[in-house]
Amino acid sequence: MTRSYYQFPFEPGKITNGEFHSKWNALEEENAIKDYIYLILITRFKELRSSRKFGCGIWETELEIPKKIEVNTWINQIKQSLTDSLHHEMRLSEIKVDIEIEKIVGAKPDDYRKIDVIVSGYMNNLQRKFKFRRTMILNPLSFR
Numbered sequence: 001m002t003r004s005y006y007q008f009p010f011e012p013g014k015i016t017n018g019e020f021h022s023k024w025n026a027l028e029e030e031n032a033i034k035d036y037i038y039l040i041l042i043t044r045f046k047e048l049r050s051s052r053k054f055g056c057g058i059w060e061t062e063l064e065i066p067k068k069i070e071v072n073t074w075i076n077q078i079k080q081s082l083t084d085s086l087h088h089e090m091r092l093s094e095i096k097v098d099i100e101i102e103k104i105v106g107a108k109p110d111d112y113r114k115i116d117v118i119v120s121g122y123m124n125n126l127q128r129k130f131k132f133r134r135t136m137i138l139n140p141l142s143f144r
Contacts, residue, residue, distance in 0.1 A: 029091060029123065029125060029126060030123060030126065030130065032091075033089065033091055033092060033123070033130065033132070034132050036089065037086070037089075037119055037132050037134075038134060040054070040055060040056050040082065040085045040086070041056050041058065041082075041117060041134060041136075042056075043055035043056065043059075044056075044059035044060075045057065045059070045060070053084075053085070054085065055085065056078070056081050056082055056085060057077055057078060057080075057081030057082075058078050058081070058136075071101065075099045075101060078099055078117075079097045079098070079099055082097045082117070082119070083095065083097050086119065090124070091123060091124055091125060092121040092122065092123060092124065092130060093121060093122045093124055094121050094122045095119065095120075095121040096119070096120045096121065097117070097118070097119050098116075098117075098118040098119075098120075099115055099116070099117060099118070100115065100116040100118070101113055101114070101115045101116075102114050102115075113137070113138045114135060114136070114137055114138075115135070115136050115138060116133060116134070116135050116136075117132075117133070117134045117135075117136060118131070118132070118133050119131070119132040119133075120132075
């Protein structure tokens with residue numbers, strides 16, 4: 001059975017305007033998984049009404065790093081949060097989450113930190129390795 005995955009951001013207006021089949025390109029499964037992980041990263045817990053546990057704990061502590069909590073503790077909390085959120089992603093197995101953090105040169109101690117979120121695993125349907133990497137700048141939060 002062939003599955004179609006559609007590009008993020010999802011535009012429901014195209015369905016109602018009849019543009020669904022003619023203008024949308026189906027993505028391969030790997031890109032769909034990457035979009036799903038990205039969506040988890042940018043979503044705060046309880047933001048999605050249908051699933052209050054969908055999201056990532058980075059939003060709970062984004063302004064605390066490294067002010068109020070130990071950096072390694074913060075990294076471990078984010079790793080665990082993302083790992084827990086990805087537990088329901090059945091297209092992946094052997095999921096491993098890593099966080100790399102560094103201070104941006106020239107920033108004040110309380111200012112910007114760059115983190116790389118790396119998710120690796122195995123794509124079950126395609127029977128091959130999977131890797132996702134996203135760079136984030138914290139305080140304020142932004143993506144590259």
